[in-house]
Amino acid sequence: MEINKILSNAGLKCTGQRIKVMEILTAADLPMSAENIHALTDGMSLSTVYRIAEKLCEKGILSKNTIRDSDKFYYELIGGAHRHYAICLSCGQMRRVNVCPVAAPDIDGFTVTGHKLEIYGYCAECERQKQTAKKRVL
Ligand SMILES: [Zn+2]
């Protein structure tokens, strides 16, 4: 759907700043923190980015999640492709996982509409460093 339509369907005015934030999130491959979004705007203040992102969450356009129980929020468009992310425990790098390893569970008396899953481990670079460190100890 077009960004203008998404905003107007939610009863929001299509301001340039809202459109910009939506454009950045539409193009993003990963969930983004307000700081991530802020870094891609030309001079929009961080507090403006927060305000817009919170508004879009309130309207059900974005979802807001923390990753690994940190206090940092990551925003993502709702209704985009179903995605999961693998997070490196060492450097914090996130990468997209293109498969969903979860089979929809059949729960009696409960209609399942979705799920959340975070996959942890080590990226290739951190894994290599771990191996090197291990060798040094041996
Ligand atoms: Zn890593």
Ligand SMILES: [Zn+2]
């Ligand atoms: Zn899934």
